[in-house]
Amino acid sequence: MATFLPLLTEENLPLFNALNLIGPIVLDAQRSVSLPRTPQHSYLLVDNSPVDLQDIASWLDEGVEKVIVPLASVKELIGVIPPDRLILLLDVANVSAFSEKVRNGVSGVLLKTPSIDFDFISSISKFFAGSTIHVLSTSAILPTPANIRELRSIGATLIIPESQLTLAPTSATQLNIGDAFLAPVVTDRADGLFPTMVTSETGHSLGLVYSSRESCKGKHNHRERYIPSRKHGLWRKGETSGATQDVVRIRLDCDSDSLEFRVVQHGAGFCHLNRRSCFSEASGLSLLEATLISRLESAPEGSYTKRLFNDANLLQSKIMEEADELCRATTKEEIAFEAADLFYFALTKCVAAGVGVADIEHSLDRKAKRITRRTGNAKPQWTSGESTAAPEKKETEKGKVVDGPIRMRTSDLSTLSAQERAQLLRRPVLKSDEMIEKVKPIVEAVRTRGDDALLEFTAKFDKAQLTSTVLLPPFAPESMVVEENVRKAIDVAYGNIRKFHEAQKSDSTLVVETMPGVVCSRFARAIARVGLYVPGGTAILPSTALMLGIPAQVAGCKEIVLATPPRSDGSISPEVMYVAHLVGASAILKAGGAQAVAAMAYGTKTVPKVDKIFGPGNQWVTAAKMLVQNDTDALVSIDMPAGPSEVLVIADHTANPASSRQNLLSQAEHGVDSQVVLVAINLSAEHLASIEREVDEQAHALSRVDIVRQSIVKSIIVKVSSVDEALAFSNDYAPEHLILHLEKPSEKVAMVDNAGSVFVGPYTPESCGDYASGTNHTLPTNGYARQFSGVNTLSFQKHITSQEITQAGLRGLGPVVATLADCEGLQAHANAVRVRLVNPQIS
Structure with a gap:
């Protein structure tokens, strides 16, 4: 948090340059627009309404950190401008009520007040919890360092108009900016000095010194670093040797007891030993930059670096060559090696043009602050084969990948650090907090507006215009007409799944006499009302309707609400309709996504409320399920936080490349956020290459090749040396589907601790469990197999205990x-x- 924020309304460049060293500056959009703006040092006060959205976006893209706008303008900008770039301007004389939308749509509040009322400021701070609070007093009374300290103690920052600031000593009418900045600084040293870390522009440490208030004030006028000394008094470091520093940024730490000075170092270095740093010599990019700068000034004629500086064509060719080699690299070691070469040649071009690493970082920071983005598609010469080294992948104008080999990433477990191994266990998508925030408005709309919101979302997301989202039995026979072979297949699957799930049903009462005359019992009862989510979208899944509907039917649930996204004409696929009929669904909800989950959780005029929600889905569905189960108004539970599909295949020398290929691709085609993992036990390079060739060739023959391509990119091959090592990795990963392509695989099942479902041996493809073997395919993903079971009959029952004494x-x-x-x-x-x-x- 800044010590204070200056408000500049005039084009006072000397004051701007001095203030620019110590933190953000508030600029008046109407009266100081010609002052320079830097990414980290400018807030823009736009005290007029209505605002021009294009102007706001342009200012933010140019580098303004945040814009400060009145309440009426904030309401226009919420949802368009990111909250972390918006500050709400509140004039205390005209404060009105704020909504949750306003509170969540800004990252700060600027209170414009005739006096500093700490109780009022605290109440505003509590309402806008998590936001920064800024206070601008319109009083002519000069603020004091004590005011700054008191406000900072309650988490607020004082804004001081430039008319009350000066570079001269503090007077009755103006406050020296050094006194303002140092107001909260504390020290336990008797001499009043405080530790100061001196760093390079890129944040690398140069040395530790001790500052005084006088030395800090001196820098505002001269930008050179003054350091107190018992021998010399107040002196300018490096003045004798020429190793001086230009101060570019001064920061106060979180405890207000030390400073950081970022500097541009001149001469041999900061250390008195003529080294760059008192702690060590430079390394990495800093060392490379220093070396190139030195070579630019003094490299001998005929040296390679001199050639690069003098021959622009050679340097350009090397950059393009190394970029192409980096694109082709596959292993961790190759990528690091080729990236280092590319950095060398790219930084050579930068140094030749007077561009340093700090300039590159500033550019990155500036780009990160942009709120308008380009599409990011490659330029035509890189997609049409015109370059000298054409990329392996090509994209159409719409960004759809149309060719190029499909490859998985490969890692050798024996060469990885603990951190790198942990990274392999991460799924491609683990942003539950972000997803929950995204689904909140959808869930809230359905909760409050019921069927009206449900119909709107169905039109928006499912592209289906409906007058009602609910179908009730008896279902129309014409809606269940399926091909005869499909009907027979569904009937066989229904029989197998029902047989397995009936065997799981808990009908008997457990009776235990714990001591004479004390009898305890436990008995099962079906959950009365259940909601079954059957995904649609990119695939029709009658199998999921079977997997959820059959155990609900076997358990004896009184109401079975089946939700599935409708087709664009408003109908449900006849295969799903047929299964709904078989399992005795009491209602079909023609809706998908978070809106379907919300409708079942809260109920609407037409959609029955349920007690528990089951079923897999994408990130939106999973986030909505997690959200409603934590809402006491919903009073609903869920089966598990099931997300994108995944499979882990453990293969040894007995694994056939073709069957390995099929097991990997069968999950990869589910969706772009699916993940497949191959754990290879002592497989030769040729064996692995043959599996990858099989994956690539077969993937290109699939109708869903575009989905497979995107999911395979997120997938991995892990090389291990033993079955024990393979199963240890698998247990840590806790896959949804685990396939054992091993010699004597049934003997290894006992080693499995964490998995949703296990597929044993070469004749047990994962597809059988997905459809018709009898086990359930609604399984825990994202590592939740450590805590959750897959859906089963007991999932649809609850157990009640009793005692009689x-x-x-x-x-x-x-x-x-x-x-x-x-x-x-x-x-x-x-x-x-x-x-x-x-x-x-x-x-």
């Missing part, structure tokens, strides 16, 4: 209960037992 049993158990209740200080609990022991008749 005789009079004799209470005589034996009662004293134990009373003692424990006394121990916990719960007298009424103890009395409930004692009164029955003393007078059994009152029972």
Whole structure:
């Protein structure tokens, strides 16, 4: 947090340059627009309404850090401008009510007030929890360093108009900017000095010194670093040797007891040993930059670096050559090697043009602040084959990949650090917090507006115009007409799945006499109302309807609501309709995504409310399920946080490349966020290459090749040396589907601790479990197999316990209960037992 924020309304360049060293500056959009703006040092006050959105976007793209606008303008900008770039301007004289939307749509508040009212500021701070609070007093009374400290202590920042700031000593009408900046600084040193870390422009440490208030004030006028010395008094470091520093940024740390000075170092270096840093010599990019700068000034004629500086064509060719080699690199070592070469030649071009690493970082920071983005497609010469080294992948104008080999990333477990191994266990998509924030408005709209919102979202996301989203039985026979071979296949699958799930049903009552006269029981009851989410979108999934509907039917659920996205004509696929009929669905909700989950969780006029929601789905569905299960208004639970599909295949020398290919591709085609993993046990380079060739060739023959291409890019091959190592990695990964392509695979099942479902041996493709073997294919993903089981009959049941105690049993158990209740200080609990022991008749 800044010590204070200056407000500049005039074009006072000397004051601007001095203030630019110590933090953000608030510029008046109407009166200081010609002052320079830097990415980290400018807030723009736009105190007029309505605002011009294009102007706002242009200012932010140019490098303005944040814009400050009134309440009316904030309402126009929320949802268009990122919250972290918006500050709400509130004039205390005209404060009105704010909505949650406003609170969540800004990252700060500027209070314009005639006086500093700490109680009012604290109340605003509590409402806008997590936002920065800035205070601009319109009073003519000069603020004091004490005001700055007090506001900072409650998390607020004082804004001081330039008319009250000066580079001269503090007077009755103006505050020296050094006094303002150093107001909160504290030190426990008797001499009043405070530690100061001196760093390069790129943040690399140069040395530790101790500053005084006088030395800090001196820098505002001269930008050189003044350092107090017992021998020399106040002096300018490096003045004798020429190794001086130009200060470019001054920052106060979070505890207000030390400073950081970022500097441009001149001469031999900061250290008195003529080194760049007091801590070590330079390394990495900093060393390369220093070396190239030195070579630019003094490289001998005929040296290679001199040739690069003098021959622009040679340098351009080397940059293009190294970029192409980096694109073709595949292993970690190759990529690092080729990237280092590219950095060398690219930085040579930069140094020749007077561009340093700090300039590149500033450019990156500036780009990161842009709120308008280009599409990011490659230029035509890089997509049409005209370059001397054409890229392996090509894209159409719409960005759809149309050719190029499909490859997985390969890692050798024996060469990886613990951190790198942990990275392999991460899924491509693990942004649940972000997704929950995205689905919140959808869930809230359905919760509050019911069927109207549901119809709107169905039109928007499913492209289906409906008058009603609910179908009730009996379902129209024409809606369930499927080809005969498909119907027979569904019937066989239904029989197998039902047989396996009926065997799981818990009908008997567990009865245990824990001590004489004390009988405890547990019995199962079906969950009354369940919601089954059957994904649609890129694939029709009657199999999921079977996997969810059959155990619900077997468990005896009274209401089964099946939700699935409609087709563009508003109908449901006849295969899903047929399954809904088989499993006895009590209603079909023609909706998908977060809106379907919300409708089942809260209920609408037409959609029945359910008690538990089951089913897989994309990130939106998963996030919505996680959101509603934590809402006490919904009173709904979920099966598990099931997300994108995944498979892990463990293969040894017995694995056939063709069957390995099929197991990998069968999951990769589910969606672009699916992930497949091949754990290869001592497989030769030729064996792995043959598997990759099979994957590439077969993927190109699939109708869903574009989906496969995108999911395979996120997928990995992990090389291991033993079955034990392979299964240890698998247990850490906790896959949804685990396939064992091993010698004597059934003997290895006992080693599996974490998996949704296991497929044993060469004749057990994962597809069988997906469709018709009998096991359920709704399984935990994203590593949740460590804690969750897949969906089963018991998932649709709850267990209730009971106990019955005789009079004799209470005589034996009662004293134990009373003692424990006394121990916990719960007298009424103890009395409930004692009164029955003393007078059994009152029972």
